[in-house]
Amino acid sequence: MNQVALLIALQSDVDCFSGATLETPLESLPRWDSLSILLVISHIEANYKIILSGQQIRQCRTVGDLLNLIPTL
Amino acid sequence: MKTALKNFKIRAIALSTGSVTRSYIEDGLAQGIPQIKLERISQTIGLNIRKTALNNITALDLCEDAGRRLLRQLDLDVSSVDAIIFVTQTPDYSQPNNASLLHGRLGLSQDSMAYDISIGCSGWVYGLHQAALLCAHGGLGRVLLCAGDTLSRTTHKLDQSINPLFGDAGSATLIERSGAEDMMYFMFGTDGSMSSAIKVPAGGSREPLTSKSKEELKDKFGNVTTQENLQMNGADVFNFTLRDVPQAIQAVMSYANYKVSEVDALVLHQANKYIVHLIGQKTGFNPHQVPNAVFAKFGNQSSASIPCVLIDSMGEALAQKAVKVVGCGFGVGLSWAAFAGEIGPITLCPIQPYPQTP
Numbered sequence: 001m002n003q004v005a006l007l008i009a010l011q012s013d014v015d016c017f018s019g020a021t022l023e024t025p026l027e028s029l030p031r032w033d034s035l036s037i038l039l040v041i042s043h044i045e046a047n048y049k050i051i052l053s054g055q056q057i058r059q060c061r062t063v064g065d066l067l068n069l070i071p072t073l
Numbered sequence: 074m075k076t077a078l079k080n081f082k083i084r085a086i087a088l089s090t091g092s093v094t095r096s097y098i099e100d101g102l103a104q105g106i107p108q109i110k111l112e113r114i115s116q117t118i119g120l121n122i123r124k125t126a127l128n129n130i131t132a133l134d135l136c137e138d139a140g141r142r143l144l145r146q147l148d149l150d151v152s153s154v155d156a157i158i159f160v161t162q163t164p165d166y167s168q169p170n171n172a173s174l175l176h177g178r179l180g181l182s183q184d185s186m187a188y189d190i191s192i193g194c195s196g197w198v199y200g201l202h203q204a205a206l207l208c209a210h211g212g213l214g215r216v217l218l219c220a221g222d223t224l225s226r227t228t229h230k231l232d233q234s235i236n237p238l239f240g241d242a243g244s245a246t247l248i249e250r251s252g253a254e255d256m257m258y259f260m261f262g263t264d265g266s267m268s269s270a271i272k273v274p275a276g277g278s279r280e281p282l283t284s285k286s287k288e289e290l291k292d293k294f295g296n297v298t299t300q301e302n303l304q305m306n307g308a309d310v311f312n313f314t315l316r317d318v319p320q321a322i323q324a325v326m327s328y329a330n331y332k333v334s335e336v337d338a339l340v341l342h343q344a345n346k347y348i349v350h351l352i353g354q355k356t357g358f359n360p361h362q363v364p365n366a367v368f369a370k371f372g373n374q375s376s377a378s379i380p381c382v383l384i385d386s387m388g389e390a391l392a393q394k395a396v397k398v399v400g401c402g403f404g405v406g407l408s409w410a411a412f413a414g415e416i417g418p419i420t421l422c423p424i425q426p427y428p429q430t431p
Contacts, residue, residue: 015113033294034234034307035114041308042351045315054308 006067013043022064044070075328077258081208082251083201086380087143087422089135090371091126091225091241092430100237119346119365123240123372124426125225132161133171135243136219137178138427143217143245144179146422151179155213156186158203160196160220160376162405163227164189167277175219186213193271194342194404196220196376197244198412202259204248218246222375224303227273229289231297235305238345240372243427244380257414260325262317264407270309271405275300310407314348318403319355321411326399329413333357336413338387340400343368343378352401376402384421391417 003022011017016031016039026032037057045051048070060066097120101111114120126135136159144151157179159172166174172187181187186207192199197220204216221243228236275286286300298304322339326332339358341349346368353363364386367378374381379402383391390396395415403409 027293031110031113034296035117037308038311038347039117041311041315051312051316052308053312054306057308 003064003067006070007063009047010040010043010067014039017063020063022062022067024063025061026063026066040066074262075258075260075324076202077256077328078202078205078209079254079256080251081205081257082249082253083246083416083419084249085143085147085247085420085422086244086383087139087146088242088244088377088381088384088424089138089142089427090124090374090424091130091135091223092426092428093125093127095123095125097121097123097237101233104231106233117347119369120237121369123225123237124242125239125372126223126241127428128226130223130241130427131165132163132221132223132241132243133165133174135223135241135427136171136221136245137175137243138425139221139243139245139422140175140179140217140219142422142425143247143420147247147420152182154179154181154185154215154217156204156207156216157181158200158216158218159187159189160192160200160218161189161222162191162193162375163222163224172219192406192408193222193375194344194373194378195402195406195408195410197246197379198259198400198402198410199261200376201246201248201412202261202410204246205257208248208250214250216248218248220244220246220376220380222377224375225372227303229298229302232302234294234296234307235303238373240374242371242374242377242381244377246380255415256329257412258325258329260321260328260411262321262409264313264317267309267313267407270306270313270407271303273301273303311348313407314344314352314403315355317407318352318401318409321409322352322356322399322401325401325411325413329399331397331399331413333362335397336362336399337390337396338398339363340379340382340387340398342402342404343382344373344404375404381424383416384424388421391419392421394418
């Protein structure tokens with residue numbers, strides 16, 4: 001699965017990513033908040049069976065950085 | 074670790090909440106938070122109404138009220154209670170413990186035990202296990218388990234990530250020795266390496282209260298806190314509820330040899346509606362088996378939330394018959410405690426605010 005496909009899947013579950021691209025800084029998303037972080041963890045756990053730590057997410061700058069945390073086969 | 078006990082029963086449960094009704098949306102609007110943002114959060118995690126205590130009311134007061142109502146409804150002589158176990162993170166004093174204070178208020182016999190367990194949202198299960206041990210193997214006949222907190226006052230009022238979550242409540246559960254051969258199965262777990270994920274940094278022996286501990290700090294989302302307030306790393310706590318809590322539930326069910334289809338209810342600590350839903354889903358339960366109405370009515374009540382579910386959502390069934398229950402409390406520590414067994418029929422006192430309005 002490429003990053004664009006991962007982004008589309010994320011957008012269908014987590015509302016704060018609507019209109020975002022891989023280059024969009026997370027901090028620029030109007031609804032990027034502590035609730036969105038939980039929804040991202042939940043989406044990635046449910047779909048890819050990995051649980052991201054809060055620290056891993058805090059180190060991400062862009063939406064693409066976040067999707068890079070998902071291991072691709 | 075797993076352990077199982079028999080020769081005890083839960084005879085009665087009572088619960089008293091704070092008397093102040095707070096609305097998440099109204100409080101948020103008063104703080105200038107946009108309605109659309111409040112509604113998004115409210116719909117996702119179920120924040121709605123919570124009951125908080127007046128400033129002069131503590132967990133001790135709430136549990137005393139619940140305990141008195143329980144003893145009155147059973148028409149029990151207080152001298153027949155052999156021990157008080159008090160589970161709380163918000164005691165009246167660092168010394169003496171809440172259990173001794175309540176012992177004095179209720180007028181128990183001097184020939185009795187009174188001790189606190191310092192633990193939060195997993196605490197009712199810890200207390201149940203302790204009380205069951207005392208009855209099944211300690212020669213005691215009757216133990217009053219009190220579990221409650223006033224966590225709403227531990228958070229900074231401008232910390233939107235955590236302040237709107239908590240309601241205040243105190244529960245009382247009476248556990249008795251019995252000849253019942255049915256086992257209650259328990260599964261306990263701890264991850265002390267993650268102890269900072271839920272923490273009040275200042276106010277204990279390690280970090281006394283100083284002018285520095287009162288300094289307000291603002292995070293990038295605009296939430297304000299101090300070292301004297303309850304702080305929570307939401308992502309780390311969420312991870313633990315997704316990973317360790319479902320495992321503990323599955324392990325205790327395997328230990329008890331329970332199938333999902335034969336369990337009447339999965340009773341979870343009501344951290345929030347979203348977490349309760351996810352844990353139910355991950356453990357294969359049907360939503361109708363997982364009560365989740367309590368959070369939107371009372372808030373997260375810490376160690377009192379499991380007894381609140383038992384009264385509020387399962388009271389009718391529990392008053393009439395034995396019900397097959399799996400449960401799990403989880404939170405500060407980090408700590409989790411699961412149980413599986415039959416409960417009921419038991420006496421349930423109605424949930425009431427304290428103090429009552431005239």
